[in-house]
Amino acid sequence: MTKTKKPTGGFWPNNAQLVISISTQFEAGAQGADAEGPFPPMEPGLVDTITPTWYEYGMNEGIPRLLDLWDKHDVKVTSHMVGEAVERRPDLAKELVQRGHEAAAHGYNWTPQFAMTPDEERESYEKNIEVLERITGQRPVGFNAFWMRQTRATLEILQDLGFEYHTDDLGRDEPATMPVRGKPFMVVPYTLRCNDIARFSSQGMTGAGFEQELKAEFDVLYAEGADRRRMMSISTHDRIGGAPGVVNALDRFLTYAKGHDGVAFMRKDEIARFALAQDNTPENPARTF
Numbered sequence: 160m161t162k163t164k165k166p167t168g169g170f171w172p173n174n175a176q177l178v179i180s181i182s183t184q185f186e187a188g189a190q191g192a193d194a195e196g197p198f199p200p201m202e203p204g205l206v207d208t209i210t211p212t213w214y215e216y217g218m219n220e221g222i223p224r225l226l227d228l229w230d231k232h233d234v235k236v237t238s239h240m241v242g243e244a245v246e247r248r249p250d251l252a253k254e255l256v257q258r259g260h261e262a263a264a265h266g267y268n269w270t271p272q273f274a275m276t277p278d279e280e281r282e283s284y285e286k287n288i289e290v291l292e293r294i295t296g297q298r299p300v301g302f303n304a305f306w307m308r309q310t311r312a313t314l315e316i317l318q319d320l321g322f323e324y325h326t327d328d329l330g331r332d333e334p335a336t337m338p339v340r341g342k343p344f345m346v347v348p349y350t351l352r353c354n355d356i357a358r359f360s361s362q363g364m365t366g367a368g369f370e371q372e373l374k375a376e377f378d379v380l381y382a383e384g385a386d387r388r389r390m391m392s393i394s395t396h397d398r399i400g401g402a403p404g405v406v407n408a409l410d411r412f413l414t415y416a417k418g419h420d421g422v423a424f425m426r427k428d429e430i431a432r433f434a435l436a437q438d439n440t441p442e443n444p445a446r447t448f
Contacts, residue, residue: 170388172433176421177377177384180347180430181236182303182326182394183225183260184356185252187217189243190269214398218248221401226258228406232413235259237427239303239326242267242283242290249294256295261426263301264288264322271305277312284320301427303327307349314339314446324431330443332380333388334434337443345431346443350392352376355399366404373412381419388439390430 171178196210229236238260245252256262266272267286275283284302292298300323304313307327314337317325324345328335336343351357353376358364373393380389399405416422425433434440 170384171423172425173423174421175384175423177381177389177391177419178423178425178430179377179391179393179416180425180427181229181234182349182392182427183222183229183236183238183255183400184265184303184394184396185222185238185240185255186244186265186269187214187221187397188247189241190214194269217397217399217401218244218251221397221399222248222251222255224401224403224406225395225397226255226260228410228413229260230258231410232417232424234413234424235261235426237261237263237301239263239265239301240287240291240295240299241265241269242287243269245290245294252291252295256297261301261428262291262295262297262299263303263427264291264299265303266305269305271308272313273305273308273310275310277310277316280310280312281316281320284316288320300324301326301347301431303349314344318342318344323435324427326427328443331441332383333390333441334430335441335443336435338445343435343442345435347427347430347434348390348392350394353392354394355405356394356396359399359405366408369405370408370412373408374415377412377416381422384421 194210196213198210201207238255240252240262264284264287267283272280288299302317302322303326309327318339324347326347326349328346328348331348335346337346353373358369377391380391383389
């Protein structure tokens with residue numbers, strides 16, 4: 160089989176063989192009164208007194224623990240931040256950015272974007288931008304939709320508001336462009352495979368199992384990265400990824416990954432800007448609905 164030659168400078172900055180991009184979702188406190196948690200559903204009309212505390216854990220314990228883990232490994236992450244969550248915990252939001260992480264957008268509240276009119280959708284993103292910029296000092300350039308589900312209007316709205324990339328795409332293990340009104344818009348792919356909310360939501364996944372899945376994913380992508388641009392996406396959520404057992408698994412995985420030559424960690428805004436400047440970044444077709 161003929162191997163693809165690397166372009167001048169390699170597939171990634173500093174000739175990295177594999178880039179790992181980590182998301183830390185900053186959401187807790189913005190959920191609605193009927194938000195789901197790890198408990199059986201209650202009868203309609205009854206007050207759920209315990210699920211809110213599960214979300215509170217994300218800000219009281221999860222985000223601080225994850226921030227310390229990223230510092231330990233000198234890893235900078237992208238945090239998709241819900242506007243109302245940032246308003247409730249401005250101290251943590253500021254600290255996250257001060258530690259060198261990216262503040263990205265995730266809507267103003269937990270109302271699903273796919274249920275919004277275009278005007279409602281635009282207003283949610285504008286409020287999200289305003290809150291992040293005012294509290295953290297950083298204007299978001301990346302966007303992740305509620306459960307990744309966009310509308311027909313989403314990408315054009317994002318383009319109008321000055322966003323540079325979105326993550327709501329599972330189609331590749333590398334960044335790509337896609338045309339939006341004839342202009343290239345960056346896709347920095349997200350993940351369901353290496354995503355704590357997808358793995359631990361049923362309470363059936365162990366920390367050791369998650370660690371093994373991350374290592375198995377890494378091994379294949381690292382090997383492929385010798386011949387083409389490969390990116391590994393990992394997603395953590397404040398109330399799930401910040402639990403002690405999951406942080407322990409992530410700690411062991413990061414030690415394992417950093418033990419390989421040519422592994423780099425990049426924020427998603429950095430990935431988007433690098434890939435957009437390359438002449439060999441693949442292009443996805445325009446979306447049709």
